[in-house]
Amino acid sequence: MSFRALFIATCCLALSWAIGVNSATAQPAAKADKMVRVTYPVADLVVPIPGSPGPDKSEVLVEKLMQVITRSVAKNSWEQVGGEGTVQYFPMGMALVIHQRQSVHEEIARLLADLRRLQDVQVSVEMRLVNVAPAMAKHLLLDMSEHGRPVRDISDVKRELVDRFVTMDEKQVAAILRLAQTDETAIITQAPKVTMFQGQKVVLRSTHDGLDAGKALAVEGFHCDLQSVIDADKLVRLSLNLQHPAKSARTFLIAPDRTLVWNVGTMTEGRRLFVLATPRVLVVEQEERVFKGEVRGGAEEQSAPEAWPKRQLRDPKERAIEYRLRQPISFTFKEVPLRQALEDLTIQSGVQMVPDIRALENAKVDLECPISISVDDIDLKSALNLLLNKVELTYVIENQVLTITTREKGRRWPRVTYPIGDLLKSAALVNGDAKKEEMIAGTLKDLIENTVAKTSWESMGGSATIQYFPMGKAIVVTQLQEAHEEIALLLASLRKLYEVSVEVETRFVKMAPGSAKQWRELIAEAGRGLDRNESPKPRTFASISDIQLFMLLESAQGDRATEIVQAPKSTLLNGQRGGMAMKQNTINWGCQVQPVVTPDRRNVRLDLSIEHVMNDVTKSIKHTTSAAKQFVVADGRTLVWDLGETVERQHLFVVITPRIRVQPQEERIFMGELERIPGR
Numbered sequence: 001m002s003f004r005a006l007f008i009a010t011c012c013l014a015l016s017w018a019i020g021v022n023s024a025t026a027q028p029a030a031k032a033d034k035m036v037r038v039t040y041p042v043a044d045l046v047v048p049i050p051g052s053p054g055p056d057k058s059e060v061l062v063e064k065l066m067q068v069i070t071r072s073v074a075k076n077s078w079e080q081v082g083g084e085g086t087v088q089y090f091p092m093g094m095a096l097v098i099h100q101r102q103s104v105h106e107e108i109a110r111l112l113a114d115l116r117r118l119q120d121v122q123v124s125v126e127m128r129l130v131n132v133a134p135a136m137a138k139h140l141l142l143d144m145s146e147h148g149r150p151v152r153d154i155s156d157v158k159r160e161l162v163d164r165f166v167t168m169d170e171k172q173v174a175a176i177l178r179l180a181q182t183d184e185t186a187i188i189t190q191a192p193k194v195t196m197f198q199g200q201k202v203v204l205r206s207t208h209d210g211l212d213a214g215k216a217l218a219v220e221g222f223h224c225d226l227q228s229v230i231d232a233d234k235l236v237r238l239s240l241n242l243q244h245p246a247k248s249a250r251t252f253l254i255a256p257d258r259t260l261v262w263n264v265g266t267m268t269e270g271r272r273l274f275v276l277a278t279p280r281v282l283v284v285e286q287e288e289r290v291f292k293g294e295v296r297g298g299a300e301e302q303s304a305p306e307a308w309p310k311r312q313l314r315d316p317k318e319r320a321i322e323y324r325l326r327q328p329i330s331f332t333f334k335e336v337p338l339r340q341a342l343e344d345l346t347i348q349s350g351v352q353m354v355p356d357i358r359a360l361e362n363a364k365v366d367l368e369c370p371i372s373i374s375v376d377d378i379d380l381k382s383a384l385n386l387l388l389n390k391v392e393l394t395y396v397i398e399n400q401v402l403t404i405t406t407r408e409k410g411r412r413w414p415r416v417t418y419p420i421g422d423l424l425k426s427a428a429l430v431n432g433d434a435k436k437e438e439m440i441a442g443t444l445k446d447l448i449e450n451t452v453a454k455t456s457w458e459s460m461g462g463s464a465t466i467q468y469f470p471m472g473k474a475i476v477v478t479q480l481q482e483a484h485e486e487i488a489l490l491l492a493s494l495r496k497l498y499e500v501s502v503e504v505e506t507r508f509v510k511m512a513p514g515s516a517k518q519w520r521e522l523i524a525e526a527g528r529g530l531d532r533n534e535s536p537k538p539r540t541f542a543s544i545s546d547i548q549l550f551m552l553l554e555s556a557q558g559d560r561a562t563e564i565v566q567a568p569k570s571t572l573l574n575g576q577r578g579g580m581a582m583k584q585n586t587i588n589w590g591c592q593v594q595p596v597v598t599p600d601r602r603n604v605r606l607d608l609s610i611e612h613v614m615n616d617v618t619k620s621i622k623h624t625t626s627a628a629k630q631f632v633v634a635d636g637r638t639l640v641w642d643l644g645e646t647v648e649r650q651h652l653f654v655v656i657t658p659r660i661r662v663q664p665q666e667e668r669i670f671m672g673e674l675e676r677i678p679g680r
Contacts, residue, residue, distance in 0.1 A: 035099060064467075072467055072476050074101075086098070123196050124195045128188060165252070167259060199421060236256055341387065411480060412480065423495065441475070500597050511559060512651075610654050612625040614646060
């Protein structure tokens with residue numbers, strides 16, 4: 001009897017010891033994820049950048065930021081949906097006070113770091129003004145034509161000056177400045193260096209006490225608005241809106257560290273002004289900032305997390321795995337064990353594939369089960385999906401390898417911040433209204449929700465979320481890994497749409513009836529073009545080749561009464577509407593054009609609106625000739641359009657040559673980082 005009592009007592013002691021050990025081990029885990037209150041300074045995220053398009057009030061951005069946090073991080077743990085987490089904004093210190101579990105705080109800190117990283121990239125613009133005599137201007141123009149590289153102009157405003165622009169490297173710029181300094185009357189002014197955030201607009205002006213106090217200024221009262229946006233292919237989209245000495249606004253695509261040389265035009269006494277602008281991309285490293293204070297929870301005092309882990313860029317080896325998954329592969333397995341198939345693929349593809357032994361054992365998956373499959377020249381990603389679907393497995397990229405695991409364990413919901421500022425700017429240019437960026441961002445969100453994993457979004461009852469944050473012009477997406485890949489490809493394909501632009505060269509010709517008759521005969525021989533808006537009495541028009549255009553212009557120049565006005569070349573994005581205005585004595589020419597490239601990229605649909613205004617000063621009367629039509633012109637061919645007679649019995653012709661330009665984007669933003677991604 002005593003032995004039995006001793007045995008029972010021993011069991012009780014062992015049981016109590018086991019309970020104590022379990023409670024001791026569970027207590028630190030529970031304590032590690034207790035509710036913690038942390039104060040996050042967010043002034044840099046909610047105070048609007050002066051000159052940036054978007055909300056002007058910080059209260060609007062605070063609401064946006066709080067919405068992004070509560071909808072993207074542990075969305076079911078917040079007070080408004082029945083959870084314990086709370087978020088409050090303290091306006092005096094411009095800080096968010098968040099009461100949440102420590103694991104959630106780590107995700108919040110990473111999200112804020114991602115949003116701040118969007119502001120790490122800035123553009124520094126260095127500008128020089130060169131004012132030279134007419135003789136020196138000819139030498140500078142010759143140097144520009146010989147050594148300059150053409151630059152894309154994607155302006156969307158009317159042009160009133162015939163100007164030229166190229167880009168040069170540092171050595172070429174130094175040479176052109178040395179050449180300008182040989183002119184004793186040359187005035188060269190160095191403007192202060194300006195550093196801007198993405199999309200920020202700044203004003204650069206000179207006064208008597210401005211750019212070069214106490215010395216002669218290149219231009220008195222010089223006034224220019226600057227705005228810069230970095231494209232996905234790391235080109236700087238630099239907008240210059242010159243107010244003085246002449247009004248001209250242009251938007252250029254410039255490679256960083258190259259210098260734009262812009263011949264603005266003629267000033268007083270025939271002198272010429274050249275503007276040299278050099279954009280440089282600056283990357284500012286910003287550490288995550290969290291106020292560290294004491295937090296009281298009940299009767300117990302607990303300190304906030306000392307430091308949040310720094311958010312690093314994705315591992316280069318993992319990015320290399322993503323790249324190799326998109327490369328084609330061919331293999332054939334016939335009754336080969338799964339383990340052997342993975343080893344063979346590791347050798348053939350160069351991607352290390354490691355099975356998750358514990359997860360496979362728990363799912364009762366045998367690595368020795370035979371596999372039969374044959375694929376030929378398909379992406380490694382698709383081949384792996386076909387192979388693993390046979391045994392209901394999947395893969396994840398982690399720890400610099402490709403881990404083969406079960407579908408349940410492989411389902412992850414990473415949060416990714418996608419910068420979309422370049423897409424918003426391009427779409428706003430095409431739509432003709434830069435103030436519609438917020439609406440375009442909403443359209444982009446709807447597009448993603450309706451085309452990528454449609455049933456997984458919160459609006460359809462799923463768990464995935466997508467939020468737009470206007471301060472950094474980015475969308476924050478919480479989704480499955482495979483859906484993120486589709487989103488990245490979708491954004492890449494949208495960016496490819498803006499690679500296509502159309503260079504339009506326009507000439508206005510006015511000639512006497514005799515010369516006009518010759519033109520009409522040549523046009524009739526060339527054959528008619530395709531008019532989309534056929535009218536009962538169509539004017540004469542034709543699509544001609546370069547040789548036929550040369551013959552036409554040569555015949556026109558034989559008549560001294562013929563006037564040919566060459567408009568500046570303009571480059572427009574596909575679908576963008578642009579205009580130009582030319583003035584010649586008492587005559588004004590105006591042209592509005594919208595080019596649309598056909599899907600095969602062989603033809604351009606031109607929507608043209610032409611206006612010719614002749615001012616009769618003696619009678620104070622304006623005689624206007626206008627016409628609007630839509631044509632389809634082959635790439636590189638020239639449209640010649642007869643507008644008819646003026647009141648002076650002179651004939652008007654418009655000669656327009658569209659040329660399709662494709663600017664390939666080699667590097668794209670993939671999951672917040674630069675990565676090669678093929679568009680679709």
